Amino acid sequence: MARMGGRCQCKEKSTDAFVRYKNLEPALCLELKKIVEAMKSPGKGILAVDESPATLDKKFQEMDITSTESIRRDYRQMLLSTDKTRLNKCISSVILHHETVYQKTSDDVEFIEFVRQKNLIPGVKVDKGLVNLFGTDNETTTQGLDELQERCIQYKKDGCHFTKWRCTFSISDSQPSYLAMLTNANVLARYASISQSARLVPIIEPEILNQGEHGINRSRQVHEEMLSILFRTLNEHRVYLEGIILKPSMVLAGLDHARYCKPQIIAESTVSALQRTVPAAVPMIAFLSGGQTDEETTLNLNAINQYEAVKPWTLTFCFGRALQVCCIEFFELT
Structure with a gap:
């Protein structure tokens, strides 16, 4: 603190968003942001x-x-x-x-x-699939971190601009375990930091499966706990949040209870879980379809976007099966 001209003036600390990301150059951060901006064009997924x-x-x-x-x-x-x-x-x-x-x-x-x-x-x-997580009751983690940086560097040279990595969680009275959530959060964070270092935007996919007998309240509880652990871990790994895309599940009841959940209830549960856990710095959330039909995913995503609440992120879709059913049926006929 310095005193000048009778006034107390503090040395200003830089508020530049890049300061905390010492592992990333400012130009790299800007490149990641530009890629995300292009990917989150209005109305697109x-x-x-x-x-x-x-x-x-x-x-x-x-x-x-x-x-x-x-x-x-x-x-x-x-x-x-x-x-x-x-x-x-x-x-x-x-x-x-x-x-x-x-x-x-x-x-x-x-x-x-x-x-x-x-x-x-x-x-x-870029992940190489699920494997059993020892010390748990048939829970999983995802392999593929070995030589990931070399692979990401090559993918960037060959024209890719982003990557995707998936971890999964099941819901029961005792799952997901804390060990599974913490282990997979660290795997996702390591993947994200490696991907960003290679100038690739990481799509982080912590999929919570909707198989089971749980109700939507239990699903929301698990989403909030898992996402809280995930973002704490991403910050510990100095992942640049403005340069990621989150690909979560919608908050859904288990299949045995799904018919009782209207899109408006799913929207309220999903948005509230995100509000409590996902920082506003994250620019884009692209929901996975998670075994829903194409009609269900469309109705639920529309309800999420129509739900009146503070939503600082772009909310869109990252669908596979929900966009491919008609195409694969057509392919069968050709």
Whole structure:
């Protein structure tokens, strides 16, 4: 503190938002913010076509289609060949699987370039799937942190601008355990910081499954506890919050009680849980569909956006199945 001219003046500390992110350069933070701004264009959401080959194999087997790399390529190419004007009206960006990133279309165009030609921002799923979490009752964590930085650097060079990582939680009287929530929060935070260091915006997906007999109040309690732990951990890892996208579940009752929950109740529970846990610095929340039908996800997302409350984030969607049902049925007929 210095005294000048009879007045007490304090040395001003910088209020620059970048000060606390000593692991990130200001230019990098600005780049992350610009990517998020482009992804959260008004009225648009994110299309997730990042299913693993094994997941698509199961879908195709149900339709008596032999799954091959070229068949998976053709399906995703068809999905993204929607009329450009209509596609751009609703979709800002696309999450791809590693396989798709390095494929070419039937016209010999690199898939990343094909996505860019549609005026869409390409991204990639970087986690390597769920594994059992020892010390818990069949709870899971997600693998893939080994060599993640090297992979992210390469994805950025190859044209991707964001990444996605998913952890899951089940609800019961005793789950999710504190160990599962804390472990997965640290995994998500490590992933996010690594992704940002490679100039890629991390989509953080802590999916709370709606399988079970729990009511919506129990679901909201779990969402609030899990998100509180997650954001405390993200701050401890110095993750730049203005440069992330949160991809949570809507607050839903278990499947046995879902029919009793109207969209307005889901909206109130979801928004209140977010208000209590998600900082206003987070620019965008893109909900996953979480096993709901395309109609249910549309009605519930609309109710969330119509719900009158303070909502400092852009609220939109990051759907996979809810946007693909009609397309996969059409693909079966072709």
